[in-house]
Amino acid sequence: MTEKKARISIDREIEVSVVDERIYSSFIEHLGRAVYEGIYQKGLPVSDEDGLREDTIRLVREIGVPLVRYPGGNFVSGFNWEDSVGPAELRPHRIDPAWGVIETNEFGLHEFMNWTKKAGTKPMYAINLGTRGIEAARAIVEYCNVKGGSYYSDLRRKNGAEDPFDIRLWCLGNEMDGPWQMGHKTATEYGRLAAEAGRIMKMVDPSIECVACGSSGSGMPTFPSWEAEVLMQSYDTTDYLSLHTYYGNRDNNTPDFLASNIDMDQFIRSVVAVCDYVKAVKRTDKQINLSFDEWNVWYHSEEADKKLEKWVQHPHQLEDIYNFEDALLVGSMLITLLRHADRVKIACLAQLVNVIAPIMTSDTGAWRQTIFYPYMHASTMGRGVVLNTAVKVDTYESRHGDAPYIDAVVIKDEENQTLTVFAVNKDLEHPYEVTMDVRQFEGYTVKEHILMTHEDVKAVNTEQDPGRVAPVTVHTDTIDAGTLTMHLPAKSWNVIQLS
Ligand code: AHR
Secondary structure, three states: OOOEEEEEOOOOOOOOEEEOOHHEEEEEOOOOOOOOOEEEOOOOOOOOOOOEEHHHHHHHHOOOOEEEEEEEHHHHHHHHHHHHOOOOOOOOOOOEEEEEEEEEEOOOOHHHHHHHHHHHOOOEEEEEEOOOHHHHHHHHHHHOOOOOOHHHHHHHHHHHOOOOOOOOOOOOOOOOOOOOOOOOHHHHHHHHHHHHHHHHHHHHHOOOOOEEEEOOOOOOOOHHHHHHHHHHOOOOOOOEEEEEEEEEEOOOOHHHOOOHHHHHHHHHHHHHHHHHHHHHHHOOOOOOEEEEEEEOOOOOOOHHOOOOOEEOOOOOOOOOHHHHHHOOOHHHHHHHHHHHOOOEEEEEEEEEOOOOOEEEOOOOEEEEOHHHHHHHHHHHOOOEEEEEEEEEEEEEEEEEEEEEEEEEEEEEEOOOOOOEEEEEEEOOOOOOEEEEOOOOOOOOEEEEEEEEEEEEEEEEEOOOOOOOOOEEEEEEEHHHHHHHHEEOOOOEEEEEOOO
């Protein structure tokens, strides 16, 4: 197939923003086998003395996750945090109405904090503003962040943690705009509650940051008036507003599916506009930034989940098996997030293990799904400053509007002297020759080109065949007279790094 041509333009001085590393965060909910059998499973040869799976920890460290949102999700809106502390054998078994299962609370707050240390990550803790209110919000910040000498801080010490957990980032509930949410509220009701919860939490620990719930999707009927009203009520105590989105290829139209990040891009632009509108109304200098704290592909497991028996413990739930085209979209979504790095400061791939996740486990091992790779490349190589990246390329019609065949973003890291291009070629037939003027980066040479492509967009990785879809290194790119020429095969995820 003939190679088509595209051009990327950057300027070393024209920056979008420094990448906040929290843009590469993830999410673990008490849901399905995310916690139980995912990160915690007593008695396995791969589990340590605390029952934490070392094979999962290895992959979490490999993928690079600075922050993990926990413990939900829909789950959190009916959760009593007190159930998850103290001697494990005394903790109550509860029904979780959100997911129709039994939660044993065997794995709780202290176990999670222990896991974050071993996995080299940090917590982002969500409180229940569905069935609970500001008293529980106050108490958990005291439990986690006050040194000692008070009821809840001393309870933490009695439960084995002498030092405070020092949790910096708190989600004020989850998807409170959704009628499926336990304790679902109107924007005014939630905005008031978020304001008061955030206020009392910051009275306990003024150094924390709070994320208020935005819409659970841009398709919600209350979007974007929800955002405006929530911020009108809670502007002073809110630091970030959340966004959530999931996409699926339900009608098996790959070009349309791969264009879904156009919708994500528009969603971000709209939420930024609302934040800045409220900023103007409030006549304040304070800027609200975005926490895109749930994003991914999610649809493969929908039918299986409808058949699940109720009130069992940690069933196989939301276990999407990701194919190659899902990895391409995840790559494009990462590019979209990075292109908005000036306002998106936190983003969580939802989720991390077993439940709509890049990492899967069984009793005999753990393996990488297709989406593991773009996330890992972005997280480990996408540090530095995002440059304003213009891409001149043909477009195709999609249900999300005109879609460029190539998505790309360029990141410079002056300290380590690297320039990294992330690029997805969505053209299913044609390879692209992409050129970029790099005269401002004199002396830089092509260090590597990591490529992920597959002839079958539906190809998946399994425990038996874990390497079917995996990246390779190619040596196809050149720099000649200050022009970098990159070759992107049809349907491919690419990382080109100069140094
Ligand atoms: O990530 C799965 C679920 O998706 C979360 O529990 C909820 O917040 C969202 O609807």
